[in-house]
Amino acid sequence: MILWLVLFVAGALALMMMRAGAWTWLVAELAWIWIGGMTDQANAVACVLLAILLGVPTLLVAIKSVRETLITRPALDIFRKILPSMSATERDAIEAGTVWWDAELFSGKPDWDKLMRLPPPALTAEEQSFLDNEVTQLCAMVSDWDTSVVWQDLQPEAWQFVKDKGFLGMIIPKQYGGKQFSAYMHSQVIMKLSSRCSVAAISVMVPNSLGPAELLLHYGTEEQKNHYLPRLARGEEIPCFALTSPYAGSDAAAIPDIGVVCKGMHEGREVIGFRVTWAKRYITLAPVATVLGLAFRAHDPDHLLSDNAEPGITCALIPTSHPGVVTGRRHWPLNAVFQNGPTSGENVFIPVDWVIGGQAQVGKGWRMLMECLAAGRAISLPSSSVGFSKMAVRGTSAYTAMRRQFKIAIGKFEGIQEALARMGGNLYMMDATRRLSSLAVDAGEKPSVISAISKYHVTERGRMLVNDGMDVIGGKGICMGPGNFLARVYQQIPIAITVEGANILTRCLIIFGQGAIRCHPYVLKEMAAAADEDHDRALQDFDKAFFGHLSFVAANMARSLVAGLSGGLLASAPNAAAEETRVYYRAVARMSACFSLLTDVSMFVLGGSLKFRERISGRLGDVLSQLYLISATLKRYEDDGRQSADLPYVAWSVQDALHRAQEAIIDVLENFPNPFIAFALRIWMFPLGLSFRKPSDRLASEVALAMQTPGAARDRLVVDAYQPDFSTDPLGSGEHAFNLLPQVHEIEARLKQSVKDGVLPAIPQSLIEMRRWNARAMEQGLISVDERVVLDDFAHYGNLTVQVDDFDAGFDMKDALQKGQAPEIITG
Structure with missing residues (x-):
């Protein structure tokens, strides 16, 4: 039996x-x-x-006919009743962009071979040359200290360099005079600039992200493209795009900026156009822009354009020199002091030809913006967050390896190692996510859900990383000056968290709210069938989608239980995967099935109210996000050639993300409105108990040690970040001294016996005193001339790194800023 x-x-x-x-x-x-x-x-x-x-x-x-009569028709009636109402802007947001690897993670059975077949991201020879030369030159011209304290902007020669060298036209095709760089190259440029100066990165990023050039490329008329794109590519025009209103930041349906269709005079003749009134805030580059992209809500009360309903949100390009356009005033965004400010206009007449795409695109602006943002969000802020994080990791890890306390380097203390491990593990995963998301854009995708995941989680992990760095370097981090590599980044972190969709909104509404409909293989089909007015066609389409959905749920129920009972051993993994990472592929496949099952049950139990249960939807989005981050990490490990020295970073970041995903599932179940279903799901998905643990202390120590060891593994962690000149920059000095550490340790190890014998005093903790100790060792004939040079260089450049900037007591910062003067700084 x-x-x-x-x-x-x-x-x-x-x-x-x-x-x-x-x-x-x-x-x-x-x-x-x-x-x-x-x-x-x-x-x-x-x-x-x-x-x-x-x-x-x-x-x-x-029997199909019986099924349709007894089951499908009643189910369709119920579905139509519980289907939540959806505004036009919500529908455009959901339908904008494309689905990609996120759909595989939603499937409960990701096709790993699809991910493995993707080629590693790579640059062309032209792109590599630009990155190595022009981008490096721009980095050398600027710094966070100079842009924030001295200029409150890029200095004039840096702005001119940006224009002359084509930084503002990186995404513009060559036929219009642009660079036509790949999305990955765009990401590389922004990342490298962000590892040096946030103002430079933002000033370059915005014209190449969500802005007039992107919109013109996809939707502009040929006349508009031929006029604006060459001028943008040459830097003759500086663009901005005005979307955000103080009263409608994320709610586009509430945009109060109005354009009324009317007739007016333009260039001596009467034409149809709009009389536009707007008041926008937080518009990057607005104070210096020469062309203003503007989103407004069009009204056509006299039906001059069409007899149909009101046209809706519309995007237009307006020269800032046009009468009535107000720009020039600035906001002050947390000492990043990039050009950002308000713009306004009252009853400004513009011809309909200034609408991006012409009259045919009137009312289609919101869809245009959502599709462009789906790509831009995947590049700009993730890249900038990775850039400043690489700078933070480079500076902090070097500091901990050189800074001595209680006669040992502080990086050997377990408390410091705990923070360093988080920094290293997070950075490895952040960079992997940036690379994979850029690859999706280069593959022709407009990955709306993936871009939201990248933006939210990379900026949040960047915030955690910089906070850890501040904790590690302590007092040096809170004293402003050109030698402080973290203070400005620490101040500016909320900018990345806020712009291009505030992170709370992104997590609670976009990642899961859009993903649950777009990435699910059946929900959108069911919604389309329910909205179809052809009853026979609706019944047939709904029947196919509904029973496909039931089969889908059953499959994920089985997969989650079988994977849970087998400890993940029976979950799928790609045949080509490295043996050391195969367990992680299986874990993602298992969690994918659990996530998909929990999603379907949540939608069934909560119905349309799930839209408003943001804590539950946010946690479900967290699960999907962690699975994507892990996928990116595993892909990076393969793309980098399975470097065994990188395994500590891979293991720490993946184990951390799996634990986060598991905790998010448990949080959903513990707050589920039906406790009986929640209990049953927990037993079903985790029949042997919770499977995933946080990274161990031993693994954390391995990561921290790797970060403090000069060599190829650490170089890969901070690859392509800007490395400043060690003779003129404190961060460069620290890296130079750090690279001398292996030689210093070798010499000191050889001299320990001389210290024990009393020939030499104890190795000093202070790098300032180290030079005298070096001289004593030289006098005793214990080190060579070359070794003395190594020790002296280490003492000198290491001391520059450890020192804290200070100023003359009579220095008046406010007065100097008004005069545009830099302070005289003593760096030790």
């Missing part, structure tokens, strides 16, 4: 995972009953009862 029942359970799970059709189920059920009868596991009466209980419902589902 037990074997017969086990056969039933095993067969049912197998059919669920195979997503077998109703007729296959019917045959399997009858075969199982027949086996029971033939082996005396069930008598004739029992066999008949089982055939009725199992076979009749299955038969009803198998």
Whole structure:
């Protein structure tokens, strides 16, 4: 009897995972009953009862006409009643962009081979040359200290260099005079600039992200492209795009900026256009822009354009020199002091030809913006966050390896190692996510959900990373000056958190709210069928989607249980995966099935109210996000050639993300409105208990040690970040001294016996005193001239790194800023 029942359970799970059709189920059920009868596991009466209980419902589902009448039609009526209302802007946001690897993670059975087949991101020879030369030159011209304290902007020669060298036209095709760089190259440029100066990165980033050039490329008329794109590429025009209003930051439907269709005079003739009134805030480059991209809500009360309904949100390009356009005033964004400010206008007449795309695109602006933002969000802020994080990791890890306390380097203390491990693990995963998201854009995708995941989680991990760095370097981090590599970044972190969709909004509404509909293989089809006014077609389409959905849920129920009972061993992993990472692929596949199951149950239980249960949807989004971050990390490990020295970074970041995903699932279940369903789901998904633990202390120490060891592994962690000149820059000095450490340790190890014998005093903790110790060792004949140079260089440049900037007591910072003077600084 037990074997017969086990056969039933095993067969049912197998059919669920195979997503077998109703007729296959019917045959399997009858075969199982027949086996029971033939082996005396069930008598004739029992066999008949089982055939009725199992076979009749299955038969009803198998016969399409019966199924549609008894099941599909009532289900469609219920679905139409519980389907949440959706505004036009919400629909545009959901339908904008494309789905990619996020859909695989939603499937419960990700196709790993699809990910593995993607080529590693790479630069062309032209792109590499630009990165090595022009981008490096710009980095050398600027710094966070100079832009924030001395200039409150890029200095004039840096602005001119940006224009002359084509930084503002990186995404513009060569036929218009642009660079036509890839998305990955765009990301590389922004990352490298951000590792040096946030103002430079932002000033370059915005024209190449969500701005007039991007919109013109996709939607502009040929006349608009031919006029503006060459001028933008040459830097003759500086663009900005004005979307945000003080009263409608994230709610586009509430944009108060109005353009009324009317007739007016333009260039001596009467034309149809708009009389536009707007008041925008937080517009990057607005104070210096020469061309203003403007989003407003169009009204056509006299039906001059169309007899249809009101046209809606519209995007136009307006020269800032046009009468009535007000720009020039500035906001002061947290000492990043990039050009950012308000713009306004009252009853400004513009011709309809200034609408991006012309009259045909009137009212289609919101969809245009959402599709462009889907790509831009994947590049700009993730790249800038990775850039400043690489700078923070480089500076902090070097500092901890050189700074001595209690006669040992502070990087050997476990408390410091705990923070360093978080920094290193987070950076490895952040950079992997940036690379994979850029690859998606270069593959032709406009990955709306993935871009939201990248923006939110890379900026949040960047915030954690910089906070850890500030904790480690302590007092040096809180004293402003050119030698402080973290203070300005620490101040500016909220900018990345806020712009291009504030992170709270992104997490609670976009990642899961959009992903649950777009990435799910059936929900959007069910919604489309429910909205179809052709009843016969709607019934057929809904029948196919609804029963496909039920099969999908059943498959993920089976996968999550089987994977849970096997500890993940029976979950899928790619054949080409490295043996050392295969366990992580299986873990992601298992969690993908659990996530998909939990998503479907949540949508079923909460229905339309899930839209407003932001804490639950936010946590579900967290699960999807962590699975994407892990996928990116595993892909990076493969792309980098399976470098064994990088395994501590891989293991720490993946284990941390798996634990976060598991905790998010538990948080959903503990706050689920139906505790009985929540309890059943927890037992079903984690039958052997919670599986994923935080990274161990031993692993954290391995990561911290790798970060404090000069060599290829650490170089890969901070690859392509700007390395300043060690003779003129404190951060460069620290890196130079850090690279001398292996030689210094070797010399000191050899001299320990001389210290024990009293020939030399103890190795000093202070790098200032180290030079005298070096001289003593030289006098005793214990080191060579070359070794003395190494030790002296280490003492000198290491001391520059450790020192804290200070100023003359009579220095008046406010007065100097007004005069544009830099302070005289003593760096030790």
